[in-house]
Amino acid sequence: MTTxxxxxxxxxxxxxxxxALLGGGAPVYALLAALLVALAVTxxxxxEPDRLLAFIRRAAPLVLLAAGQYLVIVCGQFDLSVGAIxxxxxxxxxxxxxxxxxxxxxxxxxxxxxxxxxxxxVNGLITTGLGVPSFITTLxxxxxxxxxxFFWTGGSPQGYLPxxxxxxxxxxxxxxxxxxxxxxxxxxxxxxxxxxxxxxxTLIATGDSERAAALSGVRVHRVRTVAFVLSGAxxxxxxxxxxxxxxxxxQAGSGLEFEAITAVVLGGVLLGGGRGSVVAAMAGAFxxxxxxxxxxxxxxxxxxxxxxxxxxxxxxxxxxxxxxxxLRRRSPSRGGPPS
Amino acid sequence: MRRTSVVxxxxxxxxxxxxxxxxxxxxxxxxxxxxxxxxxxxVSCSSDAPPDGSPSAxxxxxxxxxxxxxxxxxxxxxxxxxxLSLMGRSPEGPEGRPWEQMLIPEMIPTEEYALPExxxxxxxxxxxxxxxxxxxxxxxxxxxxxxxAQHEEITEFTVIDAEGQDDKQISDxxxxxxxxxxxxxxxxxxxxxxxxxxxxxxxxxxxxxxxxGVNTDCPVTFIHPIGGYAYGAAAADFxxxxxxxxxxxxxxxxxxxxDVLENRWSAAELAFEESELEVVDVEFxxxxxxxxxxxxxxxxxxxxxxxGVWMDSxxxxxxxxxxxxxxxxxxxxxxxxxxxxxxxxxxxxxxxALAPTYPTFQWRTPVIAALRVLxxxxxxxxxxxxxxxxxxxxxxxxxxxxxxxxxxxMCGCEDMPGYPQAWGG
Numbered sequence: 001m002t003t004x005x006x007x008x009x010x011x012x013x014x015x016x017x018x019x020a021l022l023g024g025g026a027p028v029y030a031l032l033a034a035l036l037v038a039l040a041v042t043x044x045x046x047x048e049p050d051r052l053l054a055f056i057r058r059a060a061p062l063v064l065l066a067a068g069q070y071l072v073i074v075c076g077q078f079d080l081s082v083g084a085i086x087x088x089x090x091x092x093x094x095x096x097x098x099x100x101x102x103x104x105x106x107x108x109x110x111x112x113x114x115x116x117x118x119x120x121x122v123n124g125l126i127t128t129g130l131g132v133p134s135f136i137t138t139l140x141x142x143x144x145x146x147x148x149x150f151f152w153t154g155g156s157p158q159g160y161l162p163x164x165x166x167x168x169x170x171x172x173x174x175x176x177x178x179x180x181x182x183x184x185x186x187x188x189x190x191x192x193x194x195x196x197x198x199x200x201x202t203l204i205a206t207g208d209s210e211r212a213a214a215l216s217g218v219r220v221h222r223v224r225t226v227a228f229v230l231s232g233a234x235x236x237x238x239x240x241x242x243x244x245x246x247x248x249x250x251q252a253g254s255g256l257e258f259e260a261i262t263a264v265v266l267g268g269v270l271l272g273g274g275r276g277s278v279v280a281a282m283a284g285a286f287x288x289x290x291x292x293x294x295x296x297x298x299x300x301x302x303x304x305x306x307x308x309x310x311x312x313x314x315x316x317x318x319x320x321x322x323x324x325x326x327l328r329r330r331s332p333s334r335g336g337p338p339s
Numbered sequence: 340m341r342r343t344s345v346v347x348x349x350x351x352x353x354x355x356x357x358x359x360x361x362x363x364x365x366x367x368x369x370x371x372x373x374x375x376x377x378x379x380x381x382v383s384c385s386s387d388a389p390p391d392g393s394p395s396a397x398x399x400x401x402x403x404x405x406x407x408x409x410x411x412x413x414x415x416x417x418x419x420x421x422x423l424s425l426m427g428r429s430p431e432g433p434e435g436r437p438w439e440q441m442l443i444p445e446m447i448p449t450e451e452y453a454l455p456e457x458x459x460x461x462x463x464x465x466x467x468x469x470x471x472x473x474x475x476x477x478x479x480x481x482x483x484x485x486x487x488a489q490h491e492e493i494t495e496f497t498v499i500d501a502e503g504q505d506d507k508q509i510s511d512x513x514x515x516x517x518x519x520x521x522x523x524x525x526x527x528x529x530x531x532x533x534x535x536x537x538x539x540x541x542x543x544x545x546x547x548x549x550x551x552g553v554n555t556d557c558p559v560t561f562i563h564p565i566g567g568y569a570y571g572a573a574a575a576d577f578x579x580x581x582x583x584x585x586x587x588x589x590x591x592x593x594x595x596x597x598d599v600l601e602n603r604w605s606a607a608e609l610a611f612e613e614s615e616l617e618v619v620d621v622e623f624x625x626x627x628x629x630x631x632x633x634x635x636x637x638x639x640x641x642x643x644x645x646x647g648v649w650m651d652s653x654x655x656x657x658x659x660x661x662x663x664x665x666x667x668x669x670x671x672x673x674x675x676x677x678x679x680x681x682x683x684x685x686x687x688x689x690x691x692a693l694a695p696t697y698p699t700f701q702w703r704t705p706v707i708a709a710l711r712v713l714x715x716x717x718x719x720x721x722x723x724x725x726x727x728x729x730x731x732x733x734x735x736x737x738x739x740x741x742x743x744x745x746x747x748x749m750c751g752c753e754d755m756p757g758y759p760q761a762w763g764g
Contacts, residue, residue, distance in 0.1 A: 043640065043641060045640065051640065054636065058633060058636075157743070157744070157745070158743045158744075158763055159743070159744075160680075160744060170661075170665065242629060245629060245632065246627075246628035246629040246631075246632050246658050246661075247628055247657060247658065247661070247680075248744060249627065249628045249629070251626070251627055252627075252628075252629065254627070292633075293633075293637065296622075296633070296634065296637045297637060297641055
């Protein structure tokens with residue numbers, strides 16, 4: 001611990017500005033870089049354009065979920081229902097197509113997005129209106145959706161997803177650029193824009209201190225509800241990608257909520273809200289996917305794989321949290337001009 | 340006819356061949372203790388997959404390979420040899436009705452269980468089911484219900500679903516044995532744990548066990564298809580024939596440690612060892628198509644192509660096929676199972692493929708056996724059903740475009756009155 005008293009905190013030096021720009025996500029960028037280097041060493045062909053794009057396509061659903069989950073976590077809540085929304089979305093799409101075989105894929109996507117947003121709205125209203133902790137609300141929603149899917153399909157989904165619907169998760173727009181990468185980029189840009197807007201700042205303020213935000217005129221309930229709605233819609237969009245990538249499955253989204261939360265936390269976003277950047281959260285999603293790919297390429301098999309994942313993730317998050325606070329505390333004095 | 344059906348369904352959505360304790364095995368970078376705790380509460384564990392016959396395969400008598408350990412634990416030479424020899428035999432019984440056929444039967448008398456004439460038209464049949472936690476069991480359960488509906492003499496059919504839990508099934512069996520069941524059908528969730536409960540029930544009511552066995556010979560008959568070794572060997576032998584020597588084989592498995600799946604793999608491993616093929620990867624997919632697709636894509640890239648794919652079950656076979664297509668590669672010889680989606684993909688794309696089955700028609704047999712026992716007719720002590728393999732030659736007769744993608748074609752249900760609506764067609 002340094003004995004220097006932090007001088008004027010209003011004038012941060014350059015490293016602090018960079019740190020602020022990265023939103024405290026520095027460790028995750030380091031991790032991502034390390035993983036990408038490791039991938040290059042393991043498999044020199046990894047950086048061929050089409051393979052790199054295929055990697056991004058594979059990461060895309062998790063990136064969307066991480067962006068949605070970030071919005072909810074940064075305002076101090078959880079959304080555990082996203083995995084179930086993905087599963088329900090894939091199954092509902094298949095059922096829609098078996099009812100209306102000629103449906104246009106845009107209509108089906110719109111229905112899914114609307115339904116996802118609706119689930120998010122219900123999550124948000126129950127959490128803010130009734131004061132039920134979001135952990136419980138979304139846990140309940142997850143069970144309701146999973147049970148509903150099971151009841152509806154008898155565990156064996158009917159119908160197929162036609163090729164035009166699956167194109168978003170599976171095919172290229174033009175010249176080898178997968179749809180999923182485009183969707184991912186658009187959502188990422190949208191999320192960054194959103195967090196730079198007034199809404200983004202009120203969202204973080206709400207997570208930082210609900211009372212302070214409310215006293216300064218933020219409608220916390222509305223802000224949080226919107227975050228849930230966006231998370232639900234992002235999950236529905238992820239369902240379109242997942243369904244497109246791998247087809248109908250009644251377990252399409254199982255475990256994705258944990259991966260999304262892991263990605264967000266890997267990105268240095270503080271559980272409980274108020275701190276962290278959406279870009280870092282999405283970088284967390286890429287890191288997680290890169291980690292899975294690396295483990296797979298290294299031939300880490302079966303049960304051991306999850307063990308390795310768990311250990312690496314805990315280590316990364318622990319390291320990330322420690323670095324973050326130190327960086328924050330020291331940077332003004334270290335980076336500033338000598339007093 | 341009156342039917343009480345006490346079927347409760349699990350809240351867990353793990354219907355496709357679920358695996359023991361799902362979500363930790365799935366890629367869950369577990370950071371949040373609390374969240375994981377919640378997860379483990381939510382995702383009830385269930386043993387799964389089409390469980391195989393082989394009653395309590397004795398552990399490791401003479402494992403042929405050196406890497407001992409797990410393989411030996413799940414390999415029994417004697418059982419293996421018998422299953423392989425049975426695959427070549429023709430069964431006894433009515434032509435075209437494999438659910439009534441039997442292999443090397445040793446018939447036993449059942450006069451002691453025959454109902455008096457007055458009761459013979461008023462049979463109360465009971466069934467303790469391990470669960471309906473995957474599509475295979477769902478197709479099976481529907482098939483059994485339809486079989487019951489065909490017999491007017493069964494006036495009451497009580498089903499209790501154990502939801503994949505041993506403790507629940509133990510109390511289910513006790514409850515059913517205490518009711519006025521004329522015969523009790525049991526599909527045990529696990530072998531060893533359910534044995535005492537079945538033994539207890541044997542003293543009160545004639546018991547028929549099917550699918551997975553129990554460690555006692557007190558049931559009147561035990562019904563099962565040939566078994567997991569035969570399944571795995573059939574798939575592996577196909578690849579040995581179809582893939583050129585030196586070819587690279589990718590083995591896709593659902594999860595480690597499940598006995599039936601281990602049996603399938605140990606037989607395949609043996610076949611590959613004796614061949615000139617090289618198994619370049621053995622990967623676990625959790626039965627999840629997205630995982631399977633990623634795994635196959637990675638394997639194609641890492642090894643510069645794959646010459647054959649062996650699968651221990653069919654749940655993710657279509658995802659594997661798509662992985663080759665998306666990578667711009669020709670789909671190599673591949674083995675799956677008798678799910679409609681795989682059969683249709685095989686037919687549409689004209690693949691070189693094979694579908695060993697663990698036939699769902701075995702769910703018809705216990706009802707037939709129960710009626711025979713209650714009529715005092717003899718039944719085999721161990722009712723070994725044939726285990727057909729779908730090949731290119733008879734593929735078209737199993738493809739049904741109107742059936743759900745996860746319908747198991749080998750249900751023997753096409754001639755039943757409820758077909759295809761009852762199965763979702």
